[in-house]
Amino acid sequence: MKGSRAIIQSLTDQGVDVVFGYPGGVLLPLYDEIYDSDLRHILVRHEQCAAHAADGFARASGKVGVCIGTSGPGATNLVTGIATAYMDSSPVVALAGQVASHLIGNDAFQEVDTLGLTMPITKHSFQPMTPTEIPSMIKSAFYIASTGRPGPVVLDLPKDVQEAELEYPDKITIDLPGYKPTKKGHPLQVKRAAEVILNAKKPVILAGGGVILSGSSDEIFKLSELLGAPVTTTLMGKGCFPEDNPLSLGMLGMHGRKVSNFLVDDCDCLVAVGCRFSDRTTGDVSKFAVNAKIIHIDVDPAEIGKNIPVDVPIVGDAKIILSHLIRVISQVESTQKKEWTEHVKQFRSSCLPRLSFDDTPLKPQQVIKEISEAVTDDTILTTDVGQNQMWMAHYFTSRNPRKFISSGGLGTMGFGFPAAMGAKVALPEEDVIAVCGDGGFLMVCQDLATVKEYDIPVVVCVLDNRYLGMVAQWQKLFYQERISHTELGEVPDFVKLAEAFGVNAYRVKKPGEMKETLKEALNSGEPTLIDVIIDPNEILPMVPPGCGLTEMVGEYKVEREVPGEIPYRSSAAERGGD
Amino acid sequence: MTNERSHIISAVVLHRPGVLQRVAGLFTRRGFNIDAITVGPSEKDGVARMTIISRGDEKVLEQITKQLNKLIEVIKVRDLDPPSTVLRELCLIKTHASHEKARSEIIQYANIFRGRIIDVSPVNLTIEITGTPEKIDALIDLLQNFGIQEIARTGPTAITRGAKTI
Numbered sequence: 001m002k003g004s005r006a007i008i009q010s011l012t013d014q015g016v017d018v019v020f021g022y023p024g025g026v027l028l029p030l031y032d033e034i035y036d037s038d039l040r041h042i043l044v045r046h047e048q049c050a051a052h053a054a055d056g057f058a059r060a061s062g063k064v065g066v067c068i069g070t071s072g073p074g075a076t077n078l079v080t081g082i083a084t085a086y087m088d089s090s091p092v093v094a095l096a097g098q099v100a101s102h103l104i105g106n107d108a109f110q111e112v113d114t115l116g117l118t119m120p121i122t123k124h125s126f127q128p129m130t131p132t133e134i135p136s137m138i139k140s141a142f143y144i145a146s147t148g149r150p151g152p153v154v155l156d157l158p159k160d161v162q163e164a165e166l167e168y169p170d171k172i173t174i175d176l177p178g179y180k181p182t183k184k185g186h187p188l189q190v191k192r193a194a195e196v197i198l199n200a201k202k203p204v205i206l207a208g209g210g211v212i213l214s215g216s217s218d219e220i221f222k223l224s225e226l227l228g229a230p231v232t233t234t235l236m237g238k239g240c241f242p243e244d245n246p247l248s249l250g251m252l253g254m255h256g257r258k259v260s261n262f263l264v265d266d267c268d269c270l271v272a273v274g275c276r277f278s279d280r281t282t283g284d285v286s287k288f289a290v291n292a293k294i295i296h297i298d299v300d301p302a303e304i305g306k307n308i309p310v311d312v313p314i315v316g317d318a319k320i321i322l323s324h325l326i327r328v329i330s331q332v333e334s335t336q337k338k339e340w341t342e343h344v345k346q347f348r349s350s351c352l353p354r355l356s357f358d359d360t361p362l363k364p365q366q367v368i369k370e371i372s373e374a375v376t377d378d379t380i381l382t383t384d385v386g387q388n389q390m391w392m393a394h395y396f397t398s399r400n401p402r403k404f405i406s407s408g409g410l411g412t413m414g415f416g417f418p419a420a421m422g423a424k425v426a427l428p429e430e431d432v433i434a435v436c437g438d439g440g441f442l443m444v445c446q447d448l449a450t451v452k453e454y455d456i457p458v459v460v461c462v463l464d465n466r467y468l469g470m471v472a473q474w475q476k477l478f479y480q481e482r483i484s485h486t487e488l489g490e491v492p493d494f495v496k497l498a499e500a501f502g503v504n505a506y507r508v509k510k511p512g513e514m515k516e517t518l519k520e521a522l523n524s525g526e527p528t529l530i531d532v533i534i535d536p537n538e539i540l541p542m543v544p545p546g547c548g549l550t551e552m553v554g555e556y557k558v559e560r561e562v563p564g565e566i567p568y569r570s571s572a573a574e575r576g577g578d
Numbered sequence: 579m580t581n582e583r584s585h586i587i588s589a590v591v592l593h594r595p596g597v598l599q600r601v602a603g604l605f606t607r608r609g610f611n612i613d614a615i616t617v618g619p620s621e622k623d624g625v626a627r628m629t630i631i632s633r634g635d636e637k638v639l640e641q642i643t644k645q646l647n648k649l650i651e652v653i654k655v656r657d658l659d660p661p662s663t664v665l666r667e668l669c670l671i672k673t674h675a676s677h678e679k680a681r682s683e684i685i686q687y688a689n690i691f692r693g694r695i696i697d698v699s700p701v702n703l704t705i706e707i708t709g710t711p712e713k714i715d716a717l718i719d720l721l722q723n724f725g726i727q728e729i730a731r732t733g734p735t736a737i738t739r740g741a742k743t744i
Contacts, residue, residue: 302644
C-alpha cells in the first residue's frame with residue numbers, strides 16, 4: 001500500500017476515529033486517502049484550532065488527540081497549539097506535511113524546518129524518510145505521547161514518502177531503548193513520606209494536573225479523608241477534588257483563593273502530587289511553604305527539585321504511589337489531624353469569595369455564579385486565558401476531573417473555544433461550554449464556521465468588557481493606570497458576528513439573564529454564542545509578581561451573607577494562634 | 579555560585595540525525611552552558627557517545643542530567659567523577675616557522691609535550707598533540723611566541739577508569 005494509506009491504517013490501529021485538520025499541497029496524498037477512509041475528519045478554519053481541538057479532545061477524554069496541518073505555514077500555525085499541549089502535558093499527535101525529501105533544505109515552496117521549530121515544544125518528533133518507517137513511528141508516537149508524562153509528538157511527513165509503496169507489516173514493533181518511564185515509587189521513599197505525613201500536625205495536599213492525567217482523584221480524596229487534610233489544587237489540577245467539599249481550598253497561587261494561599265503558608269507538611277511548582281503557583285519561592293516538609297510525587301524526575309527544594313521526592317505514577325502511601329498510612333490507628341481539620345473548615349468558610357452581585361454591567365462573579373447554576377457536574381467547561389480564566393478558576397466550583405479545561409502553562413489566548421470544540425467531539429453526550437474573553441475569542445472566531453458546518457453544539461460565553469482585561473489589570477495595579485493598547489474599542493458586535501456564521505447568539509446584560517440564556521442554549525442542542533456584557537473595572541485580587549503567597553493585593557470580597565459563617569478575618573495575624 | 583565547577587557529562591545516545599540538535603537545543607533552551615561537546619560512534623552499532631563539558635553547581639548539573647535523560651534518544655547519562663575519569667583532547671596547531679632556529683625550538687617543544695609534527699612547509703609547521711586541555715593550553719602558550727596561525731581543537735572526550743562502565 002501507499003505511505004498515505006499506511007498513515008491512516010496506523011492511526012486506525014491506534015484507535016483513532018477522529019482527526020482535526022486542514023489540507024494543503026504536500027498533504028494531497030494523505031487527504032486523497034482520507035477521502036475513502038472511515039476516519040472522521042473535521043476541517044477547522046485555522047490550523048491552530050486543529051491543534052487546540054486535538055488538545056481539548058485529549059484533555060476531556062484522556063485519549064490521544066490528533067491534528068493535521070500542511071507544510072510551511074500549516075506547520076507554523078500548529079506550533080502554538082503544540083506548545084500549549086506541551087506545557088500542560090497533553091497527549092497530542094500532530095501530523096505535519098513536509099515537502100518531498102529531495103527538496104528538503106532547498107527552501108522549497110511552503111518548506112519550513114518543522115522538526116527544528118517544534119523540537120523544544122514536543123516530547124519527541126519523527127520524520128520518516130522511507131514509507132516502511134511509518135507504522136512503527138506512528139505506534140511509537142502514540143506510545144510516547146500517552147505514557148509517562150504525556151506530551152505532544154510531531155510526525156513530519158514528506159510528500160514522496162506518503163506516495164511511496166510499502167508492505168504493511170502484520171506485527172509492528174517499536175524500539176525505544178532510551179524511554180522507560182518510572183511507574184512504581186521507591187518503597188523506602190513512600191515509607192519516609194508516610195512518616196513525615198503522620199508526624200505532621202498541619203498537612204496540606206497540593207494536587208496538580210498529574211492527578212487528573214494519572215486518574216488518581218479517588219486516591220487524593222481517600223488521602224484527604226484519612227488525614228482530615230485540606231486539598232488545594234493548581235490550575236491544572238482543578239476538578240480533581242470536589243471544590244464544594246469542606247476540605248477543598250480551591251486554587252493556589254497568584255490568583256488563588258485566600259484560604260489556599262494562607263493555609264499553604266501555614267502548613268507543616270505539603271504533599272504535592274503531579275505538579276511542577278510553577279511561578280504562578282508558588283509566588284516568591286523563598287517564601288513558599290517555608291514551615292513545611294515537602295513531599296513531591298511526580299512521574300517526571302526533572303520536575304523534582306527544579307523550582308522548590310523537596311524533602312521527600314518520589315518518582316512514579318501518582319495513582320500507584322498514592323495507593324501505596326494510603327496502604328502504609330492506613331496501618332496506623334490514629335491518622336486524623338482533628339484540630340487542623342477544624343481550623344481549616346472554619347477559616348475556609350470565613351473567606352468564601354462573594355459571588356452574588358446585582359450590579360449592571362454584570363460583575364463576572366455573578367456571571368460565574370449563574371453559569372454554575374445552569375450546569376451539572378458532568379458539564380465540561382473550557383476557559384480562554386486572562387481574567388476570564390482566573391475568574392473561572394477562582395470562582396467556579398468544579399467537582400470532577402477532566403471537566404475544567406484551561407491553558408495553564410503557555411497561557412494561550414484563543415485556546416478556550418477550539419478546545420471546547422475538541423471536547424464536544426470527544427464526548428458528544430456532555431454539555432460543553434467555553435468561557436472566553438472578547439480578546440481571546442476574536443483570535444479564533446473563524447472556527448464558528450466549523451461548529452456550524454459539523455454541528456458541534458458548544459456554547460461560547462464571551463465575557464465582554466472590551467479590554468484585554470488581565471494586562472489592563474496589571475497596568476492599573478503596577479503601571480500607574482497607563483492603559484497602553486489594552487482597550488479593544490467598539491467592534492465587533494459579537495451577536496452579529498455569530499449570526500454571520502449561522503450560529504445562534506444572545507446578548508446578556510442583567511443579573512439573572514445568564515442562567516436562563518445558558519440553559520436555553522444548552523437545551524437547544526445547537527452551537528450558540530452568548531455575548532455577556534461585564535464590568536470592565538472588576539479586578540481579581542492577586543499576589544504581585546515576586547511576592548509571597550500571603551501578600552495579596554486588591555479587596556478580597558467575601559460571601560458575608562452566608563448564614564452561620566464566621567466573619568472574614570483579613571490577615572494571618574488576626575486569625576490568632578492555631 | 580560557590581560550588582560551581584566544570585563537569586564531564588557522558589551520554590550514550592542513539593546515533594541518529596537530529597540527536598546533536600536535540601541535545602544542543604536543550605542546553606540553549608534551559609540556559610545551561612556548553613564549554614565543549616564531542617560526539618562519535620560507541621562500542622555498539624547505532625549508538626553514539628557524547629561527551630559534554632559544562633559548568634554549573636550541583637543543582638544545575640542535576641537538571642542537566644535529568645533533562646538529558648528525558649530526551650527519547652538519550653539512553654544513559656552520567657556526570658563523570660574527575661578523579662576516576664580519563665579525559666583527552668586532540669589539538670592541531672599551525673605555527674609560523676620560517677627561521678631555522680624557530681623550527682628546531684618548535685620541534686623540541688612538540689617532543690617535550692609528546693606531540694608530533696604532521697605537516698611541514700617552508701614557512702610553517704603543524705603539530706598534533708593529545709592530552710588534557712591543560713596540557714594543550716600549556717603548549718599553545720609556549721608556541722605563542724613563534725606566531726600561531728591556526729588552532730583546531732576537538733574538545734575533550736572521556737571514559738571512566740578501570741573496569742567500570744557508565
